[in-house]
Amino acid sequence: MDVLPELSPAIKLEYHAEGGANIVYRIIHPFAEDQVFEPQPSEIPHYGASTPPPTEIDDTINPDIDADINITSGKLLRLRKNVRYGLPYRDTAQDFQKKIRPLFGDEELVDQTMVRVPHSVIQRCNAHLKEREHHRKRPAIRCGVYLAEDEPLGMLVTDMTTSIPPSTANVAETESIVELKPKWLIQSPSAPSKARRCRTCALRDMKRADTPSPSDSRNSTSPPLPVIIPPGKAQFCPLDLTSPNKKDMQRTIRHIFPFLLPEKVDMIADALYQHPILQKLLSLQRIHDEVGLNGPLPGSKDTNLSMTLRDCSVFLKIFPSTHPSNEQQARIDIRLGDLDLKSAANGKAEYWLNIEKRLIDEGWYMGTQTSQAATEGECALSR
Numbered sequence: 001m002d003v004l005p006e007l008s009p010a011i012k013l014e015y016h017a018e019g020g021a022n023i024v025y026r027i028i029h030p031f032a033e034d035q036v037f038e039p040q041p042s043e044i045p046h047y048g049a050s051t052p053p054p055t056e057i058d059d060t061i062n063p064d065i066d067a068d069i070n071i072t073s074g075k076l077l078r079l080r081k082n083v084r085y086g087l088p089y090r091d092t093a094q095d096f097q098k099k100i101r102p103l104f105g106d107e108e109l110v111d112q113t114m115v116r117v118p119h120s121v122i123q124r125c126n127a128h129l130k131e132r133e134h135h136r137k138r139p140a141i142r143c144g145v146y147l148a149e150d151e152p153l154g155m156l157v158t159d160m161t162t163s164i165p166p167s168t169a170n171v172a173e174t175e176s177i178v179e180l181k182p183k184w185l186i187q188s189p190s191a192p193s194k195a196r197r198c199r200t201c202a203l204r205d206m207k208r209a210d211t212p213s214p215s216d217s218r219n220s221t222s223p224p225l226p227v228i229i230p231p232g233k234a235q236f237c238p239l240d241l242t243s244p245n246k247k248d249m250q251r252t253i254r255h256i257f258p259f260l261l262p263e264k265v266d267m268i269a270d271a272l273y274q275h276p277i278l279q280k281l282l283s284l285q286r287i288h289d290e291v292g293l294n295g296p297l298p299g300s301k302d303t304n305l306s307m308t309l310r311d312c313s314v315f316l317k318i319f320p321s322t323h324p325s326n327e328q329q330a331r332i333d334i335r336l337g338d339l340d341l342k343s344a345a346n347g348k349a350e351y352w353l354n355i356e357k358r359l360i361d362e363g364w365y366m367g368t369q370t371s372q373a374a375t376e377g378e379c380a381l382s383r
């Protein structure tokens with residue numbers, strides 16, 4: 001592999017967000033330091049109640065950091081956690097180049113580049129994670145897991161978040177970013193033929209019954225609570241994302257982003273309606289259908305492209321219109337991310353298989369569970 005660029009040990013990072021296997025950091029350039037601000041939850045849904053806002057990680061300033069600016073400009077830094085199913089980044093990057101990159105054009109993907117990360121940076125980040133935990137600024141379910149200190153690499157990924165300070169720009173004129181998880185755009189190949197729920201809607205119903213949230217126990221006559229729903233948790237049917245009926249897309253976007261202004265909802269729906277990236281993802285999911293009962297066998301250690309294509313994110317970066325009179329002309333950049341190949345190892349294959357068996361055996365696909373009376377009509381298959 002080529003010689004990789006190395007980040008300065010003095011690089012300044014701030015915690016941005018984290019998932020099960022990685023933590024994403026914002027890179028602070030000295031000249032931009034004054035411009036850092038906390039993103040508005042209304043524009044970045046994954047800063048829900050479970051994800052704390054960014055906090056600075058380092059107070060030192062080193063002029064040598066200039067050397068990093070060329071490669072880190074416009075990028076976020078993703079670092080790997082020390083979890084049992086985490087693959088070294090070198091393997092992840094090779095898999096990505098071999099199996100994912102050929103499926104898409106450069107303009108369809110959130111770009112990612114590998115860099116060497118000094119060990120001292122990882123240690124500093126871990127010390128700060130512990131500090132965040134101490135101050136209860138880390139999601140409770142993430143506590144106790146830190147960055148892998150034996151991982152020498154990090155990933156620079158295209159920063160799809162806004163960095164324009166609200167004090168110097170009209171909010172309506174700034175870029176904004178939204179993320180959504182399209183999930184399963186087609187039904188599971190092993191679902192019953194007369195199913196009244198697609199795989200995503202059936203699983204959502206099942207999980208809701210397994211762990212009812214406080215909002216589900218509210219009086220049925222109460223209006224819905226205005227909560228920020230993380231991407232992947234919104235109550236919409238993925239089949240609507242590729243529906244030939246534009247109204248399905250509009251209703252879906254309203255459900256996913258209930259906090260956005262109606263004009264912006266329509267703008268996003270217009271941009272996404274029959275968008276080539278969604279159509280491509282749909283056709284790729286059709287081709288790669290090793291899922292459900294047809295998924296990897298228990299004990300498999302293979303990577304699984306089919307499940308990867310069903311858990312990626314769509315990032316929409318909305319640029320303000322240059323013609324104030326024509327808001328509809330605003331440009332939207334749509335890219336796919338979160339496409340690291342999933343591994344079936346460490347019990348994942350069994351986990352996926354058990355989910356499918358439960359969805360079939362317990363009637364979740366057919367919508368026959370008592371609790372599913374409340375979600376009738378949510379899934380395109382139940383209308």
Ligand SMILES: [Zn+2]
Nearest residue numbers: 198201237379
């Ligand atoms: Zn559905």
